[in-house]
Amino acid sequence: MAGRFGSIFVLALAQSAEARSPYDAEKFATPAMRADEKVHHEVVRGLAARGRRRLSGSFRAAVFGANDGLVSNLALVLGIGATGVSSGLVLFSGIAGLLAGALSMGAGEFVSVRSQRELLASTEESGDADATAGDLDIDANELALVYRARGMSQDESLLRAQRVVRAARAGIRSGATGPIGVRTDHDIVGSDWTAAISSFLLFASGAIVPVLPWIFGLSGITAIALALILVGVALLCTGAMVGILSGGPPLKRALRQLAIGFSAAAITYGLGLLFGVGVV
Structure with missing residues (x-):
């Protein structure tokens, strides 16, 4: 069957x-x-x-x-x-x-x-913000707002934003991209x-x-x-x-x-x- x-x-x-x-x-x-x-x-x-x-x-x-x-x-x-x-x-x-x-x-x-x-x-998430994180002329707070808007907590969003910015400025663009979770x-x-x-x-x-x-x-x-x-x-x-x-x-x-x-x-x-x- x-x-x-x-x-x-x-x-x-x-x-x-x-x-x-x-x-x-x-x-x-x-x-x-x-x-x-x-x-x-x-x-x-x-x-x-x-x-x-x-x-x-x-x-x-x-x-x-x-x-x-x-x-x-x-x-x-x-x-x-x-x-x-x-x-x-x-x-x-x-x-x-x-x-x-x-x-x-x-x-x-x-x-x-x-x-x-x-x-x-x-309504789907875009990786544009993460991909351009290395070009930000300010700290990670603005990028953290992106993650807050996606539903992450304040502390978690700030930690992720700092990690993404550090990786992007170090030239590791691939680690800074990708949506949070999987949409179905x-x-x-x-x-x-x-x-x-x-x-x-x-x-x-x-x-x-x-x-x-x-x-x-x-x-x-x-x-x-x-x-x-x-x-x-x-x-x-x-x-x-x-x-x-x-x-x-x-x-x-x-x-x-x-x-x-x-x-x-x-x-x-x-x-x-x-x-x-x-x-x-």
Whole structure:
């Protein structure tokens, strides 16, 4: 499973297994046994943390795109189908909703993630101050302000500034450069192109599901019932996947996704019945 889907899936499953400790409800289990299980759970959670952070950007866009495609297009075709229009018009509306939604999702994700990455890039530390420390015509106090602005304490920043200035004036420029710590903000945000492409594809793959009955020539109540079944299964799967990767109960997440999706579909279907028309 790790070789095919990545280690994060295996670690997430292991974390869920460790969370279901059999010793919590076992009256003969000692406190040391319970504590040992808690440590196991925390170790696995820590191992999965880095993978989750790197996955979070594109995974958020993918889950949002798939769920949005399923729910929005199901609501669209059910709402239009409930008005009594022809099956051809329902099919056309579903395909138009798929294309419009997928393009909108892809463009929106690209712009939002690119904007976030540019905003984070403007906050990253620069090595310019350290690199020019040897040319300072004053003492290290001014350079210490740079480190204070980065979050270091007053004493620590002054000591580092004095060390950097001494090294720079001695001609050791390489020892005077380099940021403090390692930034992982971009790993958390993810790639703009990855987010856009995954949103487009996942929205389209989700949005096509409610339209399948009409694509294969079904109509009326039969098409609506089959669309509900297909979307229900897809919502349960995406919800369970979110539960597995987040270390939570998959069934609870799956039922939550199903309830949210069907609630939106029920509202639009009711509106379609309320404003029903007879179009041939």
